[in-house]
Amino acid sequence: MGLFGIPAAMKSRTSSPLATLPPSNGADRDLPTPRLDLDPGRVADRVRELQRVLPGTAIRYAVKANPHRAVLDVVAALGGGFDVAGATEAAAARASGVDSDALIHSNPVSSRSQLEQVHEHGVRLFVVDSAPEIVKLAGIAPEARVLIRLITSGAGSDWPLSRKFGCAPDDALMLLKSVADHGLDAAGIAFHVGSQQHNPHAWEEPLTIAAQVFSDARRLGLEPSTVDLGGGFPADHEGGAPPLQEYGRAIRAALTKAFGRRHPDTLIEPGRGIVGDAGVLESAVIGVANRGGRRWVYLDVGVYSGLVETLGEAIRYRITTSKDGGPTGPCVVAGPTCDSADVMYERTPVELPLDLAEGDLVRFHSAGAYTTCYSTVGFNGFDPLPTRLVNAEFRPQP
Ligand SMILES: Cc1ncc(COP(=O)(O)O)c(C=O)c1O
Structure with missing residues (x-):
């Protein structure tokens, strides 16, 4: 078993054929990278698809993943709402x-000014996980509905969210x-099982805990809903993950197991x-070097310009190149800055064409989340x- 209980075989890196977006090729070569x-x-x-596999469950798209206007407009047009982490995201939503x-x-811990602005944008549902935050919220948003966030292990995910909140x-129950007691609506429970969660059954344990908290809370006269x-x-990262239907099935079963047939909202x-x-994400090779017997491929994109989630090699993107088809060999993939942390994949080398050279294109697939908004500003x-919109004239039919 590898990291977080995922079989090591599932984590191996190879450039795989693409099941998703057709890569741009020759014709796009002149576009800037x-x-x-x-x-x-x-x-x-x-x-x-999420609406199909989890009918009756409201979608609140996490704006932090990619706040591009086109994404928000599609989510809104299809009846979704938004999870916002602060005032700027609330305004965009x-x-x-x-x-x-x-x-x-x-966002379970926020400054007073952020909470005030978020409240001014009309937000009334908040997640917190500590007593001082409840006091803060009571002073700013006295009509708030509040969910208490439970800790989870993050096991089975590539990007665990287990330590900070x-x-x-x-x-x-006490929270x-x-x-x-502060006059707010004790609305229920929230949790996050970790990002890029490979295990559709990861929701079972927190749902069992949530059901217990609900039943204890009712005994205290509360009505969590x-x-x-x-x-x-x-997303379709290297190594794959089960289809969304399996997540829907497992979550619906876990809800019924924990709460019986009358589920909460x-x-x-x-x-x-x-x-x-x-x-x-399309990038270009800026140089290739041999260092200590290893081939280093340097790109014009790196950890600081969109690929933060490669830190610790946690998120393993599927990679293709404009030279695919010939013989390949392992290489270290690094970004363009002079910072030594700007290395995307070193521990687990990437198989790339042996003739890859300056100017060739390297594409990171399924890179729509946590890239553009996760870049440093300079x-x-x-x-x-x-961002370049492809299919820019697309308008969803509600
Ligand atoms: C509170 C909260 N909700 C939702 C998300 C979105 O998670 P994911 O991208 O795994 O769907 C995050 C990600 O950090 C989060 O912190």
């Missing part, structure tokens, strides 16, 4: 035309009670699962990763 080619049509497909009750603020199960199932739905906050597969003088 690096850039993200983003297809709103693919966003619509994923929203619809409202600009897509959704009602304020389609918004959730899921989430209360222990034993504290959740819900405190929400009510809502469970926020978070994100974690996978549910919502999900997918980010990567909606926008990941809608983007291809480290080493490199610009943040820009």
Whole structure:
């Protein structure tokens, strides 16, 4: 078994044939690199698929994954809402035309000024995980509905969200009670099973805990109504992941097992699962060097200009090149800055064509999430990763 219990074989890197977006090729060679080619049509497909596999569950797209206007407009047109992490995202979400009750603020610890602005944008549903935050919220948003975030292990995910936020199960009841004692609506429980979650059954344990908290809370006279199932739905990264139907089936079964046939209201906050597969990041080789017997391929995109999630080699993108077809060999893949942390894949080398040279194109597939908005604004003088819309005239049919 490899990292987080995933079989090592599933984690091996090979350049695989593409099941998703057709790569741009010869004709696009003159387009500037690096850039993200983003297809709103693919966003619509994923929203619809999530609606199909989890009927009755509200979608609150996690804006942080990719706040591009085109993405927000598609989600809004298909009846989704938004998970916002702060005031800027709340404003962007409202600009897509959704009602304020389609918004959730899921950042458990925020500054007062952020909370005030988010509240001014009409947000009334908040996630917290600590007592001081409840006091803060009571002073700013006295009509707030509040979900208490549970900690999860993040096991089975490539990008665990297990350390920074989430209360222990034993504290959740006390915090819900405190929400009510402060005059707010103790609305229920939230959790996140970790991003790029490979295990569709990862929702079972937190749902069992949530059901226990609900039943204890009812004994105290509270009426929790809502469970926020978070994100974690996978994109088509290297190694693959089960299809969304399996997630839908496992989550619906886990809800019934935990709560019986009368489920609470549910919502999900997918980010990567909606926008990941809608983007291809195209970059170019700027140089190739031999160092200590290893081939290093340097690209014009790196950790600081869109590929932050390669840190620790956590997210393994599928990679193709404009030279695919010939013999390949292992190489280290690095970014363009002079910073030594700007190396995407070294521990697990990538198989790339042996004749790859300056100017050849290297594409990172399913890179629509956590890339453009995760770039530095000018480290080493490199610009943040820009977006080019493909299929720009796409309009979803509601
Ligand atoms: C609170 C919260 N909700 C939703 C998401 C989106 O998660 P994912 O991209 O795995 O769907 C995140 C990601 O960091 C998050 O922190």
